[in-house]
Amino acid sequence: MVVKRRNQIKNNSVLNTDSYDRRKYNSLKEKSNELKIIEKKASMPNFDALMGDIWASLFKTSPELCDKASKGLEGNRAMIERIMSDEFYEKIRPSTKLDSLMSALSSIRFSEKVSDWIKEEQKTNEEMKEKMERLQEEQQSKGKGKAERVRNAEQALQQALEDAVNQNGEGIASAFQKACDEATEQKKKVEDLFGYNAGNGKPQLANVPFEEQLKLAELIKRKPNLKKIADWAGRFKVIARKKQKSKHKESLSRNGITVGNDIENMLPAELLMYSSKLTKLDFLRRYAEQQTLMYDRKGKEQLGKGPIVVCLDESGSMKKMKEISKGFTLALMMVAKMQKRDFAIVSFSSAAYSTEYPKGKISSVELGKFASSFLDGGTEFKKPLNLVQSIISKSTYSKADIIFITDGSASLDEYTVKNFNAFKDKKEAKMLSLIIGENENDMALKKVSDKVVKITNFTDDAAFEAFEI
Known part of the structure; x- marks a missing residue:
């Protein structure tokens, strides 16, 4: 139900917005590349004001329509009135009200769809087409009174938009619902990537700056493979939480x-x-x-333990498992965060590179890099093991855990084996190796691992032993 408020419209808003609302929306627009692009491509006067009102209708505690729209805002008011009177609006409001991320994502997705809808109407709706052509003509014209002529043409186009909204309200309602559904999915992917609290399984977004959340959400939209990684990370994190909870009970x-x-x-x-x-x-x-x-x-003491180091095979044969392997690795990162332990990823093929994440924390930029990177090439074990020693040596704590993931085989000379095992004993480190597929040549890893587990793929129950570290 739409509630009408008797007050004057200020700053091109058709809602009861105030200076706080405007500052907050402007701050959102500064942080969101998508909103800037949508506004730039918009083909409607006062579309920036419409985007602000879409956001306010979702974020504010009690958004209310003003009595009537000022000249040049008739279409904006019709659009906001249509979505606020829709049954779905009442259902989605509990998840968007005062929720910075959900209201932002819903606003972005709906603004995008509204902009596309308007452009389509300007092509097919005769009234909209005529008024748009007139505005373009006035904008290109010269001579005295141009500003007033342009203003009148903009108002006429807004009135045409009002008529179009009133004639096609169902299309607007459908676009709004679809936009909010997409925003809900986006937010879920952000939660999957940033992780959940160990105790109650709730998202850890409260500990992540809003700008980081938004950057990651927009990154997920641009990078389909990051969305797939988020899907796998979400599934594996559920399993990891259960394994850790079970382990804690058994340790009592x-x-x-x-x-x-x-x-x-x-x-x-x-x-x-x-x-x-x-x-x-x-x-x-x-x-x-x-x-x-x-x-x-x-319970067994978890504090004071060394880092968790994941050696992830990124050779050519692992490319088909890129998303699922990275999702698995992010679930292990969540375990590190739960246990307040440093975390490191050693990506290897014929070369090896390491990235360290103190206390298992990762930024949106780092997630983007992790999702898009892949080494390709052959397989070598010696270089990643050397990096493992370098990482663990820097820690003041012993009892590090090493998870070595590969679908290939490689040889290790006796000196490397002897040196690595002596290092493990000194640092009280343990190494679990997961060998994927039909590879039978696991002799090298058996020489340096405390346990070798063969799995068909990452969804094998045996693979989840890695989450019990």
């Missing part, structure tokens, strides 16, 4: 006797004392004072 072992009043961990002897009339009062006194005997259950 009985490590001796302590005192307290946790009934679940209470010694059987204490429960017998409660059941006896002779000792029941003594038990209740000690229970109230938290002095009853109970098992001491303590």
Whole structure:
């Protein structure tokens, strides 16, 4: 239902916007390359004001239409009134209201569709076509009174837009719903890439600056392969969270006797004392004072552990698994973030390169680079293992975890094997190697790994052992 507000229109807005709203939208436009491009390509006067009102209708707590539109804003008002009166608008509002990212993405996607719709109307709608041609003529004309003639032509075009919206309201409503659906999917991909909180599984976007979120969302739109990586990362992160949660429960072992009043961990002897009339009062006194005997259950300490290093094969044969392997790697990065451990990726083929991410944190720019890069070429194991030693050596902590992922084979000389194993022992590091496919030549990795697991692909249950580090 559209609520009308009795106030004067200011700054070309058809809504009850104020200086705070205008500053916030202008800040969004400064950060969004997409909004700038849409505005630049728009073929409608006051389209920038329409984009601002689309955003305000989604972001504001209580957006309200002004009584009537000023001259030159009739089409804008008709457009905003149409979407605010739509049933879907009421459904989507809880997810856009005061949500900077969702309101921004929905505004961008809908502004884009509205701009395309207007251009199509200007080609097929006779009234719109005529008014557009007149405006173009006046803009190219010369002589006294040009400014007024252009202004009148713009107002006439806005009135034609109002008529077009009123005649084709269903098309606008359909475009709005599609835009919001696309924005919802975009936001989900951003959440998948930036990760989720370990405890409740909620997105970690609250810890990420809005500009970083928006940059990544726009990057996902431009790079289809990043969208695929986000899909896989989202799936693998769900599995990784479950593995870590299960591991935490299993690590809660009985490590001796302590005192307290946790009934679940209470010694059987204490429960017998409660059941006896002779000792029941003594038990209740000690229970109230938290002095009853109970098992001491303590989880294994996660702090103070060395980095997680993923050696990811980017040789030519891995190209067909590029997106899924990178999604798998990002899920491992989430584990590092959960455990507050440094994270590093060693990409290798016949060459090897490393990138380090303190405490498992990655920026939108870094995600873009990671998604678009791929080495190609042959396979060599010695160079990535040398980089692993360099990375772990810089850490003040021991107990590093190395995940080596490959579908190929390579030889390792005895000196490299001996040197690497001695290094692992010194730093208390562990190495799990995942060998993908039918490759039977795993002798080199067996010599330097604590465990070698053969998998058909990344969705094999055996591959998920990597998430238990």
